[in-house]
Amino acid sequence: MRILTAAQTRQADQATIQEENSSSAALMERAATALTEWILARLSPPEADPTLVFCGPGNNGGDGLVVARQLHQAGFTVQVFALPAEGYSPDFDANRQRLPAGLALQTLSAAALPVIAPDALVVDALFGTGLSRPLTGLAAAVVQHLNQAPARVVAVDMPSGLLADASQPAASPVVRARHTVSFELPKLAFLLPQNAAYVGRWHTVPIGLSRQFLAEVETNMYFTDTALLAGRLPARDQFGHKGTYGHALLLAGSRGKIGAAVLAAQACLRSGVGLLTVRTPAVGYDILQTSAPEAMALTDPAPDFLSELPELTPYSAVGMGPGIDKAEETKHVLEQLLRHAKVPLVLDADALNLLGANPELLQLLPADTILTPHPKEFERLAGPARDDYHRLELLREFCRLHRCYTVLKGAHTCLGTPAGELYFNSTGNPGMATGGSGDVLTGILTALRAQHLPALDAALLGIYAHGRAGDLAARHTGQAGLIAGDLTRFIGPALQELTTPDTF
Numbered sequence: 001m002r003i004l005t006a007a008q009t010r011q012a013d014q015a016t017i018q019e020e021n022s023s024s025a026a027l028m029e030r031a032a033t034a035l036t037e038w039i040l041a042r043l044s045p046p047e048a049d050p051t052l053v054f055c056g057p058g059n060n061g062g063d064g065l066v067v068a069r070q071l072h073q074a075g076f077t078v079q080v081f082a083l084p085a086e087g088y089s090p091d092f093d094a095n096r097q098r099l100p101a102g103l104a105l106q107t108l109s110a111a112a113l114p115v116i117a118p119d120a121l122v123v124d125a126l127f128g129t130g131l132s133r134p135l136t137g138l139a140a141a142v143v144q145h146l147n148q149a150p151a152r153v154v155a156v157d158m159p160s161g162l163l164a165d166a167s168q169p170a171a172s173p174v175v176r177a178r179h180t181v182s183f184e185l186p187k188l189a190f191l192l193p194q195n196a197a198y199v200g201r202w203h204t205v206p207i208g209l210s211r212q213f214l215a216e217v218e219t220n221m222y223f224t225d226t227a228l229l230a231g232r233l234p235a236r237d238q239f240g241h242k243g244t245y246g247h248a249l250l251l252a253g254s255r256g257k258i259g260a261a262v263l264a265a266q267a268c269l270r271s272g273v274g275l276l277t278v279r280t281p282a283v284g285y286d287i288l289q290t291s292a293p294e295a296m297a298l299t300d301p302a303p304d305f306l307s308e309l310p311e312l313t314p315y316s317a318v319g320m321g322p323g324i325d326k327a328e329e330t331k332h333v334l335e336q337l338l339r340h341a342k343v344p345l346v347l348d349a350d351a352l353n354l355l356g357a358n359p360e361l362l363q364l365l366p367a368d369t370i371l372t373p374h375p376k377e378f379e380r381l382a383g384p385a386r387d388d389y390h391r392l393e394l395l396r397e398f399c400r401l402h403r404c405y406t407v408l409k410g411a412h413t414c415l416g417t418p419a420g421e422l423y424f425n426s427t428g429n430p431g432m433a434t435g436g437s438g439d440v441l442t443g444i445l446t447a448l449r450a451q452h453l454p455a456l457d458a459a460l461l462g463i464y465a466h467g468r469a470g471d472l473a474a475r476h477t478g479q480a481g482l483i484a485g486d487l488t489r490f491i492g493p494a495l496q497e498l499t500t501p502d503t504f
Helices: 006-020 024-040 059-073 090-097 137-148 193-199 211-216 258-269 282-291 328-340 350-357 359-364 375-382 388-402 437-450 455-477 484-489 491-498
Strands: 051-055 078-082 105-107 121-125 152-156 179-183 201-205 221-224 247-251 275-281 296-300 317-320 345-347 405-408 414-416 422-425
Touching (some): 006 024, 006 211, 024 090, 024 152, 024 201, 059 078, 059 121, 193 388, 247 437, 258 282, 258 437, 328 350, 328 359, 345 437, 350 359, 350 375, 375 388, 375 405, 388 414, 414 455, 422 455, 437 484, 455 484
Parallel strands (some): 051 121, 152 179, 247 275, 247 317, 275 296, 317 345
16 A cells, blocks of 8 residues: 655545546545545444534535535534635535535634533544645634544544644644544554654545556555555465475574573464574573474573574574674674675664664675664664654665665554665554564564565565564453563464465
8 A cells, every 4th residue: 555645645636536537526525425434433423412523724624514514414413613714725615505504604713712512523624635834823723722622533634733744843733633534545644653642543434546546656655454465475385395484593592581582483483484493592592492392492602692603504594683682792793694694684682782883783784684673773773863754764764775674663663675665564553562572573574584585575574464463462362461472373373364375
């Protein structure tokens, strides 16, 4: 699923109108109807009385007028308000004329803003994706008034005041919606942590935008769904054997952190790898053999940390980082790995921290290495970001410069590629914000790379399956009760959902 800029969204509207030989008013009616149906699927009139619809002078306001009319016809007690303006969009004017006699459009005034009851439903249709600067004057006052009311706010396409493609000043007024309903596609703004308080829970409703335009429009941002992943994970060969699916090596663990090695190993085994060897310090041998008996244990001469790189010839992929700590000897192991590895690498946790503390090692990264930092680890690698939008710029540049794939972990984990593409993940939940989840991801990614999948396919599939496993696990444990070990139980079912069926 492509993520479009505000300008491309307007182009998609125009392409749809031309393709259908229709009108902007007809498309507005269709879009607003989809939003009305979304509301009606969740609320009946007694649950949403009173309903207040706030409209701006543009087409977002026109959407609001259609929603007001339709909710009124469905039996809701509706009041509809508009910002004063020197001129309104043609579709706004057309829908103002269509308001029924019992639904008068009231003009907003700073001297007398409407009272909003605590149980009210508020529809924010002030400004959509066309906004290019922070709100001021009466518009800002109305937004502040909405934010002070303890009502349920549903934003039409975008929370008013939120810029679609860029960050706004910290003090600029933005509607704090409980729900944001976007037409057809998510917006980039929805996927960034700094906007969460404004967007609330976001949803998309289909409005029949041109399939051809959406398939052909050029973009470097994507929202990863099952359609995008189709065909990337082949079905297993009937005559396959353990050698078919690769031999992975995990360099993991140190005294007190052998659990990280265990979680990564269990995840790697559950992700379809044929063979797995885990290199741990001697202190981890008994733990690993007991907790992951399917893996081969290869102990390091040092008792407490990794000090030597084993012979790499047998392996088809190497993952390093979970629980390794940052001893000088372990840094040397990482350096030797970067210099001598001829197979795909996955680097996580303290392997990333060692890179951040020794930036000269970044020059040794083999092409197509997958890195899996959380935001703080990424800051150590690429420098501090002014905001989430700037962080995406740093991510693109980092991946281009080092020819690597970088998994920036979090809600809607973002994968950056050497080609400058950004892929935002659609699976996962807050229950996964727990120690060890990243170790599980490292195991999944290492297993997929060991099976000879291209770096992009392995990263996209691994990130999606990791989040999907978390969603499946949360059904059993609840989000608060979810621990990293629960994820490993559901990696297999998550990958099975993504496997290309062998059909006639």
